[in-house]
Amino acid sequence: MAHIDGQIGKTAMSELGACALQGVALYFQALAEPTRLRIIEVLREGPMRTKDLAALFGTSSANVSRHLAVLERQGIVARRPAAGSTYYGLPDETAGELMNMARELRRLALRQAGDSR
Secondary structure, eight states, X not given: OOOSSSHHHHHHXXXXXXXXXXXXXXXXXXXXXXXXXXXXXXXXXXXXXXXXXXXXXXXXXXXXXXXXXHHHHTTSSEEEEETTEEEXXXXXXXXXXXXXXXXXXXHHHHHHHHHTO
């Protein structure tokens, strides 16, 4: 667990560097949108086409394509052409595991906030 004594923060900053921190910020920005999180949740079940995601969410293919492009730039989703269509899927479980961790952190934070009141 990180401490708020300044020492650990300085070490982390020097190890990561500004460029690496910018990359991490871009990754989290890609995740900081509810539609993109929904896309990730659906793709955890398996690859899908843009038009199928659009139909599932009740939005346009263009809208879903924009979200997929953001996720793809960060390596969160990958596309695979197959039989005249393009399927999008998760290259691994990293994003799904991160979402599980975020849910747990939120649950703990809400519980702590309730305990401190």
